[in-house]
Amino acid sequence: MADKKISALSSATTPLAGTEVVPVVQSSSTVKVAVSDLTAGRQVSAGGVTVTASTVQANGAYLPTTNALALSTAGVERVRLTATGEVGVGTSTPRGDLDVGHGLTALTTRSMHLGYSGANFYGFRLTNTNTAGSFGAGDLSVERGTTSAYVTDMNIDDNGNVTVGGGALATSATNRFLYVPTCAGTPTGTPTAKSGFAPIVVNTTNNKLYFYSGGSWRDAGP
Secondary structure (H helix, E strand, O other): OOOOOHHHOOOOOOOOOOOOEEEEEEOOEEEEEEHHHOOOOOOOOOOOOOOOOOOOOOOEEEOOOOOOEEEEEOOEEEEEEOOOOOEEEOOOOOOOOEEEOOOOOOOEEEEEEEOOOOOOOOOEEEEEEEOOOOOOOOEEEEEEEOOOOEEEEEEEOOOOOEEEOOOOOOOOOOOOOOOOOEEOOOOOOOOOOOOOOOOEEEEOOOOEEEEEEOOEEEEOOO
16 A cells, blocks of 8 residues: 555445454554544534435435435335324325324334433323224224333223223222312312313312213202
8 A cells, every 4th residue: 555645545345344454553663553443432513424325224314315324224215204294103105294103003002201211101101002004093092001010091982982090999998099180069060061072060069070961060969
């Protein structure tokens, strides 16, 4: 190499494997170092990074379509950022600002976790279990983490049925109840109308449950 200018050298095959060596001056001596060691243990910063690959990478970023960016691991696309700013996780065609896994098929469970991701299951997650591989199929659950597992606090099935809590309770139970508002006396206000729904309230003066229907508050008895 000593008798050649750098400009006269042949171009390297890219991407580099990391095993190639280059000369560097260290303590006034010229030594060789592997490309993979040039930044080992060092923090690398850049004003901006331009992605040029247009096909899925083993592990990295690439440009799947015009003005879109994707991230892949193990040769599979995992995240897509579209030209208009939507983010898809597990899908290349997000249908909202954040779309988690709508492109997946039957027998899949996808979830979004909010909270600490440590050894324990702290935080909350929203889970969809699609067992039929079709639109509207599967249950939507709000789950709460404990030290050993997630427990379901609310579930909406694919028929629109809503359940809250963990099922049957012991007579001595102190938690996992559905709470409704209370008022000290018979309710008199006219609730804001919600088509197909009726509000309820507990009168703590006479310890009765009231529901609003037909333009009036009704005593649920006894």
